[in-house]
Amino acid sequence: MQVDYIIVGYGLAGISFCELLKANNKSFIVFDNQSQQSTLVAGGLYNPVILKRFTPVWKGIEQLEIALPMYKILEEQLENKLDYKIPVLRRFASTEEQNNWFIASDKPFLNKYLDPKIIKNSNPYIDASFGLGKVLNTGRIDTQVLVGSSREKLLKENKLVEDEFYYDNLKIGEAVEYFDIVANNIVFAEGYGIKKNPFFNTLPLKQSKGELLTISAPELHLDYVLKSDIFILPLGNDLYSVGSTYEWEDDTNKITQKAREELEFKLRKVLNCPYKVENQVAGVRPTVIDRRPLVGKHQTIHNMYVLNGLGTRGVMIGPYVAKELYNYIENNKPLDKEINIERFNLG
Numbered sequence: 001m002q003v004d005y006i007i008v009g010y011g012l013a014g015i016s017f018c019e020l021l022k023a024n025n026k027s028f029i030v031f032d033n034q035s036q037q038s039t040l041v042a043g044g045l046y047n048p049v050i051l052k053r054f055t056p057v058w059k060g061i062e063q064l065e066i067a068l069p070m071y072k073i074l075e076e077q078l079e080n081k082l083d084y085k086i087p088v089l090r091r092f093a094s095t096e097e098q099n100n101w102f103i104a105s106d107k108p109f110l111n112k113y114l115d116p117k118i119i120k121n122s123n124p125y126i127d128a129s130f131g132l133g134k135v136l137n138t139g140r141i142d143t144q145v146l147v148g149s150s151r152e153k154l155l156k157e158n159k160l161v162e163d164e165f166y167y168d169n170l171k172i173g174e175a176v177e178y179f180d181i182v183a184n185n186i187v188f189a190e191g192y193g194i195k196k197n198p199f200f201n202t203l204p205l206k207q208s209k210g211e212l213l214t215i216s217a218p219e220l221h222l223d224y225v226l227k228s229d230i231f232i233l234p235l236g237n238d239l240y241s242v243g244s245t246y247e248w249e250d251d252t253n254k255i256t257q258k259a260r261e262e263l264e265f266k267l268r269k270v271l272n273c274p275y276k277v278e279n280q281v282a283g284v285r286p287t288v289i290d291r292r293p294l295v296g297k298h299q300t301i302h303n304m305y306v307l308n309g310l311g312t313r314g315v316m317i318g319p320y321v322a323k324e325l326y327n328y329i330e331n332n333k334p335l336d337k338e339i340n341i342e343r344f345n346l347g
């Protein structure tokens, strides 16, 4: 089999890159072994403002301009709803936070996204005596449906191999060869799975494990995402996603009692109605020390590339960096120094 690209990994990074390949009539085959599940468990929120400090997300507008049309195309292709527009309301913990919000909402860029009005909480089951601030143009991508339905489609088209990619079996030359597949290029998009990749495992990727609960709370009736030191995200049918934790040592996908207790402790600080924990999930976010993605070409192998380090905001940044990589490979557009893996000395 002869293809333009082999893609290893089909999370947000791989999915985004494959969308560009499809749009440009490039042939490809994907390998995915489901060993990582960051995309699968993600809350899926997109929001161009960092709500801890009220500062803009790096290239937030550019990212959304590329990401949202991509998800719209995917919705059409997959005949499934993916993009749920929903406001995010930031709970204030003090008058100082309210003042910081006023100051931020007056700043260029942020004034497009932060509504200066302080909203009085009217939900009896939410504790928010200092009120709430509304972020505009936010939403949620249903990453579970995205992964499930796009995998199914690729399988039908014989473009997905549900198996581990065995690095030792890759032959490198003018083209790359993997068993009976010959490809012009190979792109590695394995998320935290990159740690097993001998070509790129010296990149400074750090795990950041996250866990989420799904709760049912029939009395809550929340129609926005509540953001305090956790988020409570409505999923419909009285279900809510509650997340997430950050754990820097454990790099497994296993759920823990510690995370459940932490999330429930934080939940009870803002929620005062009965709820039931229905589910708990965990995944490892692929994060980088300088909080920028890892994109670029292998130091010595001319047809081998990496697309990784999407960190805590893969929904927005995935499509953006996939496009940067595609234009670099196919259109010789130089990579932004901030995302290029050349910024690290890989020895």
Ligand SMILES: Cc1cc2nc3c(=O)[nH]c(=O)nc-3n(C[C@H](O)[C@H](O)[C@H](O)COP(=O)(O)OP(=O)(O)OC[C@H]3O[C@@H](n4cnc5c(N)ncnc54)[C@H](O)[C@@H]3O)c2cc1C
Pocket (backbone or CB within 6 Å): 008, 009, 010, 011, 012, 013, 014, 031, 032, 033, 034, 035, 036, 037, 038, 039, 040, 041, 042, 043, 044, 045, 046, 163, 164, 165, 166, 189, 190, 191, 192, 193, 194, 196, 209, 210, 211, 212, 243, 244, 245, 282, 283, 284, 285, 286, 307, 308, 309, 310, 311, 312, 313, 314, 315, 316
């Ligand atoms: C709890 C939690 C909540 C999150 N919430 C949000 C959120 O609300 N909004 C947001 O934007 N982001 C969120 N994120 C972050 C987001 O999930 C990530 O940025 C993103 O999913 C990373 O995508 P990826 O494709 O790089 O990696 P992954 O999703 O990990 O995908 C990598 C894929 O490669 C495959 N793979 C790895 N090695 C191999 C191999 N050798 N052979 C074959 N296949 C292989 C894996 O099985 C996997 O399918 C959250 C993450 C977590 C854990």
